[in-house]
Amino acid sequence: xxxRQQAKALHGIRVHLAREGxxxxxxxxxxxxxxxxxxxxxxLVQALVDKGYLARGGGWRGLRPTEEAAxxxxxxxxxxxxxxxxxxxxxxxxxxLADFLLGPNRYALQVSGESMIEAxxxxxxxxxxxxxxSAEDGDIVVALIDRDEATLKRxxxxxxxxxTLLPANAALAPVTYxxxxxxxxxVVVGLLRGYR
Numbered sequence: 001x002x003x004r005q006q007a008k009a010l011h012g013i014r015v016h017l018a019r020e021g022x023x024x025x026x027x028x029x030x031x032x033x034x035x036x037x038x039x040x041x042x043x044l045v046q047a048l049v050d051k052g053y054l055a056r057g058g059g060w061r062g063l064r065p066t067e068e069a070a071x072x073x074x075x076x077x078x079x080x081x082x083x084x085x086x087x088x089x090x091x092x093x094x095x096x097l098a099d100f101l102l103g104p105n106r107y108a109l110q111v112s113g114e115s116m117i118e119a120x121x122x123x124x125x126x127x128x129x130x131x132x133x134s135a136e137d138g139d140i141v142v143a144l145i146d147r148d149e150a151t152l153k154r155x156x157x158x159x160x161x162x163x164t165l166l167p168a169n170a171a172l173a174p175v176t177y178x179x180x181x182x183x184x185x186x187v188v189v190g191l192l193r194g195y196r
């Protein structure tokens with residue numbers, strides 16, 4: 001069982017990891033908690049390590065929540081065929097959803113429309129986006145057109161310097177823009193869909 005201050009410290013470390021990609025220093029964690037004493041912050045972190053909620057991995061920046069502290073994990077029991085049946089071999093592992101979904105400069109957007117259905121992105125889905133101002137040819141991107149309208153499409157660079165935004169829906173046509181009209185805001189890195 002964690003004290004309120006230990007729970008706040010663990011939450012602060014998780015938030016910093018998600019935002020920055022590494023754990024906070026004692027000073028950064030203390031500032032987030034409103035605690036000025038590095039000794040007090042050190043005792044909080046050590047208590048989390050002793051209780052099994054944190055593991056050290058090379059100094060303060062290497063602190064990581066353990067499976068015990070990862071409510072965002074699910075048992076990973078093996079593989080399942082979506083084509084020909086495969087032999088059912090039970091396995092036991094965990095899938096940490098935080099590693100899959102969270103990270104520095106990531107955000108989520110709810111999809112509205114059917115322009116990407118052939119890429120498996122349906123109306124009502126939520127995409128996880130890595131915030132970036134550039135993308136590779138073929139990436140699914142969040143693109144801002146004329147600094148006014150945002151859209152989710154596959155990106156294709158053309159030899160003449162223009163950019164084509166490709167829908168993944170045979171009923172819709174690709175649209176080509178001059179590079180000056182488009183701003184890349186991020187690249188899709190994950191997808192969430194609920195069935196209930």
